[in-house]
Amino acid sequence: MVSETSVRIAAAQLVGNRSRYTTLSGFWMLVWFIVRRNWLRMLVWLVVLAGMIPLVIDSQRELFPTQAAREAYAQVANTPAVAAMTGLPYAAATLGGILNIKLWMTEAVALAFAVIFLVTRNGRAEEENGRTEFLRSTKLGRHAYSLANWAVFGAFSTVVGLACAALAISQGLPPDGSLLMGASFAAVALVFIGVVAIVGQLCQTSRAANGLASIVVAIAYLIRATADVKAKNDQPLWIAWLSPIGWGQQARSFAENLWWPILLCLGVAILLCIIALRLESHRDLGAGMLPARKGRKSFGAFGRTQLGLTLRLQRGPIIGWAIGILVFAAFFGGVATAMVDLLGGNTPVVGVFAGHSGNLLDGLLSYFVMTTAMIVAAFALQVASAIGTEESTGRIEIQLSGAISRIRWAANRLIVPAVISLILLALGGFVLGATFGSVTGIHGQDPKFAAYSTSFWPSVLLVIAVTMFLIAFIPRFASALTWAFYGVVVLLSLLGNLFKLPSWLVENTPFTTVSKLNANLNVAPLVVLSIIAIVLLTCGLLRFKMRDTKSA
Amino acid sequence: MATQLAIDVRKLEKNFGTVKALNGLDLQVETGTICGFLGPNGSGKTTTIRILLGLLRSSGGSAKLLGGDPWNDAVELHRKIAYVAGDVTLWPNLTGGQAIDIICELRGDRDKKRIDEFLQIFDLDPSKKARSYSKGNRQKVGLVATFASRAELFILDEPTSGLDPLMEAVFTDCVSQLSDEGRTVLLSSHIFAEVEKLCDTVTIIRDGRTVESGALSKLRHLQRSTITVSLEGNAKKLAEVKGIQDLQTENGRTSFSVDPDSLSDALAALAPLGPRELVSTPPSLEELFLRHYSTHGQSELKAGEQHG
Ligand SMILES: Nc1ncnc2c1ncn2[C@@H]1O[C@H](COP(=O)(O)OP(=O)(O)O)[C@@H](O)[C@H]1O
Ligand SMILES: [Mg+2]
Numbered sequence: 008m009v010s011e012t013s014v015r016i017a018a019a020q021l022v023g024n025r026s027r028y029t030t031l032s033g034f035w036m037l038v039w040f041i042v043r044r045n046w047l048r049m050l051v052w053l054v055v056l057a058g059m060i061p062l063v064i065d066s067q068r069e070l071f072p073t074q075a076a077r078e079a080y081a082q083v084a085n086t087p088a089v090a091a092m093t094g095l096p097y098a099a100a101t102l103g104g105i106l107n108i109k110l111w112m113t114e115a116v117a118l119a120f121a122v123i124f125l126v127t128r129n130g131r132a133e134e135e136n137g138r139t140e141f142l143r144s145t146k147l148g149r150h151a152y153s154l155a156n157w158a159v160f161g162a163f164s165t166v167v168g169l170a171c172a173a174l175a176i177s178q179g180l181p182p183d184g185s186l187l188m189g190a191s192f193a194a195v196a197l198v199f200i201g202v203v204a205i206v207g208q209l210c211q212t213s214r215a216a217n218g219l220a221s222i223v224v225a226i227a228y229l230i231r232a233t234a235d236v237k238a239k240n241d242q243p244l245w246i247a248w249l250s251p252i253g254w255g256q257q258a259r260s261f262a263e264n265l266w267w268p269i270l271l272c273l274g275v276a277i278l279l280c281i282i283a284l285r286l287e288s289h290r291d292l293g294a295g296m297l298p299a300r301k302g303r304k305s306f307g308a309f310g311r312t313q314l315g316l317t318l319r320l321q322r323g324p325i326i327g328w329a330i331g332i333l334v335f336a337a338f339f340g341g342v343a344t345a346m347v348d349l350l351g352g353n354t355p356v357v358g359v360f361a362g363h364s365g366n367l368l369d370g371l372l373s374y375f376v377m378t379t380a381m382i383v384a385a386f387a388l389q390v391a392s393a394i395g396t397e398e399s400t401g402r403i404e405i406q407l408s409g410a411i412s413r414i415r416w417a418a419n420r421l422i423v424p425a426v427i428s429l430i431l432l433a434l435g436g437f438v439l440g441a442t443f444g445s446v447t448g449i450h451g452q453d454p455k456f457a458a459y460s461t462s463f464w465p466s467v468l469l470v471i472a473v474t475m476f477l478i479a480f481i482p483r484f485a486s487a488l489t490w491a492f493y494g495v496v497v498l499l500s501l502l503g504n505l506f507k508l509p510s511w512l513v514e515n516t517p518f519t520t521v522s523k524l525n526a527n528l529n530v531a532p533l534v535v536l537s538i539i540a541i542v543l544l545t546c547g548l549l550r551f552k553m554r555d556t557k558s559a
Numbered sequence: 560m561a562t563q564l565a566i567d568v569r570k571l572e573k574n575f576g577t578v579k580a581l582n583g584l585d586l587q588v589e590t591g592t593i594c595g596f597l598g599p600n601g602s603g604k605t606t607t608i609r610i611l612l613g614l615l616r617s618s619g620g621s622a623k624l625l626g627g628d629p630w631n632d633a634v635e636l637h638r639k640i641a642y643v644a645g646d647v648t649l650w651p652n653l654t655g656g657q658a659i660d661i662i663c664e665l666r667g668d669r670d671k672k673r674i675d676e677f678l679q680i681f682d683l684d685p686s687k688k689a690r691s692y693s694k695g696n697r698q699k700v701g702l703v704a705t706f707a708s709r710a711e712l713f714i715l716d717e718p719t720s721g722l723d724p725l726m727e728a729v730f731t732d733c734v735s736q737l738s739d740e741g742r743t744v745l746l747s748s749h750i751f752a753e754v755e756k757l758c759d760t761v762t763i764i765r766d767g768r769t770v771e772s773g774a775l776s777k778l779r780h781l782q783r784s785t786i787t788v789s790l791e792g793n794a795k796k797l798a799e800v801k802g803i804q805d806l807q808t809e810n811g812r813t814s815f816s817v818d819p820d821s822l823s824d825a826l827a828a829l830a831p832l833g834p835r836e837l838v839s840t841p842p843s844l845e846e847l848f849l850r851h852y853s854t855h856g857q858s859e860l861k862a863g864e865q866h867g
Contacts, residue, residue: 402649
C-alpha cells in the first residue's frame with residue numbers, strides 16, 4: 008500500500024514537472040524516489056557488511072597478537088582450500104593480509120549479490136508488476152528510471168566500500184591498503200551492477216534476472232577459484248583475469264596496492280551499462296530481449312492438480328538450484344582431495360574444519376556436505392516462500408475461492424520443497440562423494456556420503472517450517488525475516504568460530520548440530536530438529552487457516 | 560416471504576485494525592435473481608465479497624451463503640460458487656489456458672467444451688503467457704473460467720474493468736444467459752448502465768453501510784424524473800405545481816424535475832400549455848448515486864427499505 012502510494016506521488020510530481028522532455032527527464036526525482044523506498048534495505052546491508060570488518064580485525068588481532076604469530080601463520084596460510092574458497096593468500100604476515108584472507112571474498116560476493124537483488128528488485132521486478140509502466144506514462148525519460156536505479160546502487164556500493172575502509176583505518180590498518188580494500192569491494196559490485204543491468208534487459212521476470220545474474224557470479228567465483236588453486240607462488244593462473252571477482256582480488260590491498268584493476272572494473276561497469284542502455288532503447292517496456300515463448304493451451308491431468316501446478320510453477324528454480332547444487336558438490340569433492348594431498352599436519356586454519364573430531368579430512372568433508380545442505384535449504388526456503396508470494400500478489404484469492412481448504416493448499420506447496428530437498432541432499436552427497444572418490448581412489452563411498460548428506464534433512468525441514476511459520480504469523484515481513492533467519496544461521500554455522508562466538512551457539516545451529524561424517528551418528532539433534540520443525544509447521548498451518556488472507 | 564435467499568448478509572462488520580471497512584452492511588440476494596452491488600471506491604464491496612468467499616473473517620454481524628457459513632463451510636460452498644475479481648492476477652509464466660484449467664479444476668467443474676466455447680466468445684488466445692496479457696485480457700481469463708462454470712451462484716466483483724465496449728456487451732449477454740438459466744448473480748459494479756440493464760435488485764452501499772436496496776423498478780419510482788418539453792404557453796405557471804422543482808427555460812425549452820407522486824399533477828398542468836416534443840428521462844442509477852454520495856444527508860429511504 009505504502010509503495011503504491013509513493014508511486015502515485017512520484018508520478019504526480021512527474022506530471023507536474025514542466026521541464027523539457029529528454030530521455031533523462033526525472034532522473035533526480037527518481038533517485039530520491041528509489042532511495043526513499045530502499046533506504047532501510049540499504050542500511051541493513053551497510054551495517055552488516057561494514058560491521059563485519061572491525062569484528063574480524065579484532066578477533067584476528069587477538070588470534071595472532073604478535074608479528075611472530077603472524078609470520079608463523081603466513082607459512083601455513085596458503086592451502087588449496089583457502090585458495091579455492093576465500094582466495095589466494097598474500098601478505099599473510101600482516102593484519103590487513105589476514106583480514107583479506109578471512110573476509111575479502113565474503114564481503115565482495117555478498118555485496119555483489121546485494122546489488123544484484125536490489126537492482127533487480129527496483130528494475131525488472133517493478134517493470135514486471137507494471138509500476139514502471141505507470142511511471143513511464145508520465146514525463147519520465149526512457150532511460151531515467153534505469154539510470155537512477157543503477158546510480159543509486161552504484162553510490163550504495165561506494166558508500167559500503169568507504170565505510171569498510173574507514174572502519175579498517177579506525178582499527179589501525181594502513182590507510183592506503185584500507186581504502187583500496189574498500190574500493191575493491193565497491194569495484195566488484197559496480198561490475199555486477201553492469202551485469203544485472205544487462206540481464207535486466209534480457210530477462211522478462213525478476214526471478215529469471217536474479218537467477219541469470221547469480222549464475223554469472225557463480226561462474227566468476229569458480230573461474231577465480233580455479234585460478235587461485237592453480238597459482239604459482241602468490242600469482243594466480245591467468246584465467247583470474249576472466250573474472251570480475253578476480254580483478255578485485257588483483258588490487259592486492261595491503262600488499263602491492265594496485266589501483267588500476269579498480270579502474271578496469273569501473274571501465275567495464277560503464278561499458279556494460281552503456282550496452283544495457285542500448286538494449287533498453289531497442290525493446291518494449293515490459294518485454295525482455297529474450298523472446299517469451301508461446302505456451303501450451305491447457306494443462307494435462309497432472310498439471311491441473313495442486314502438486315502438478317506447484318511443480319510447474321517451481322520448475323525453473325528446481326532445475327536451476329539442482330544444477331547449482333550438483334556443481335558445487337562436485338567442486339567441493341574436488342577441493343577436498345587437493346587438501347588431502349597437501350595438508351599433513353595440524354594448522355590453525357584447518358582447526359576450524361577439523362573441529363573436535365580431530366580428523367581433518369572428515370571434518371573438512373563434513374563442512375563441505377554441510378555447506379551443500381545449506382544451499383539445499385536456501386532452495387527449499389525459496390520454493391516454500393511461494394506461499395507468501397501467492398498471497399501478496401493476490402493469486403491466492405482465485406485459488407482459495409475454489410473448493411480447496413487452506414491447509415491442503417499450503418501443504419501441497421510445502422511437500423514439493425520438502426521432498427525435492429531430500430532428493431537434492433542425497434544427490435549432492437552422492438556427487439560430492441563420487442568426485443572425492445574419483446580423485447583419491449577411495450571408491451565406493453558415494454552411498455555413505457549420500458546417506459550422511461540426508462542427515463541434514465531435518466535441518467532443511469526446519470527452514471521450511473520457519474518459512475511457513477513466518478508467513479502465517481508475520482505475512483508482511485515474512486520473506487525478509489525468513490532470509491534473515493537463514494542468513495544468521497549460515498553465518499553462525501560457517502563463520503561463527505571466526506567471530507569468537509560462544510561454542511554452545513556455534514556448535515548448535517540447525518546445521519552444526521548434525522554429527523560429523525564418520526562420527527557416531529547422534530540421533531538426538533535430528534529428533535529435536537524434527538520436533539521443532541513439526542511444532543512450527545503445525546502452528547503455522549493452524550494460524551494460516553485461521554487468519555484473513557492478506558492481499559492487495 | 561418464502562423465497563430463498565442465496566446471500567443473506569445482516570449488520571456485517573469488518574475492521575482492519577482501526578479502519579472500519581464494513582459498518583453494519585446488509586445485503587440480500589434471492590435465489591435466481593441478479594443483484595447489483597453498487598458503491599464508490601473504498602465503500603466495502605470487495606471486502607464484503609471476500610468475507611462471502613471465506614477469505615476474510617467478519618468482525619460482527621452475520622453472513623449466510625447458500626444456507627451455509629462462508630467461513631466454516633468454505634470448501635463445500637465453493638463447489639457451488641464461481642468468482643471473478645476486478646483485478647485478476649495470474650501466474651506470469653503460465654498461459655491463460657493453463658490458468659483457466661487450474662481455476663476450473665479447483666472449483667471442481669472443469670468442462671473443456673464450455674471453456675473452449677467461452678474462449679471463442681471472448682476472443683482470447685489461451686496459448687499466450689499471462690505476463691504478456693493486457694489488463695483486459697487478464698480479466699477475460701477470469702471471465703472465461705467463471706462463465707464456463709455450472710455454479711449456482713456467481714460472484715462478480717467489478718468484472719468488466721479493462722474490457723472494451725464490445726467485450727462489455729459480450730459480458731452482458733453472458734450474464735443474461737445465466738439469469739435465463741435461473742442462476743443467482745451478485746454483480747458488484749460502478750458501471751450503472753450495466754447494472755440497470757442486468758439487475759433485478761440493487762443494493763447501494765457507502766462507507767461500509769447499506770444506504771439503499773430494493774428492486775430496481777421500485778427504486779426508480781422513488782426518484783425524480785427529469786422532463787424536458789417545448790411549450791406554447793407560459794412555463795412560469797408550472798412553478799405553482801406542487802412537486803415540480805428545478806424549473807428552467809432556455810431557448811424555448813423548459814425542463815424541470817418532478818417526483819413520481821406528483822407526476823399526474825404535473826402532466827395535468829402541462830396539457831393546457833400546449834406541450835410539444837416532451838422528453839421524460841428516468842432517473843439513472845448515476846443520479847441515484849449522485850444523490851447519495853454528493854449530499855451529506857442520509858437516505859430517508861433507508862429504514863423502510865431494509866428487509867426483515
Ligand atoms: N486489508 C486491508 N487493510 C486495511 N484496510 C483495508 C483492507 N482492505 C480494504 N481496506 C479498506 O476498507 C475499505 C473498503 O475497501 P474495499 O472493500 O476494497 O472497497 P471497494 O471494493 O468497494 O472499492 C477501504 O477504505 C479500504 O481502504
Ligand atoms: Mg473493490
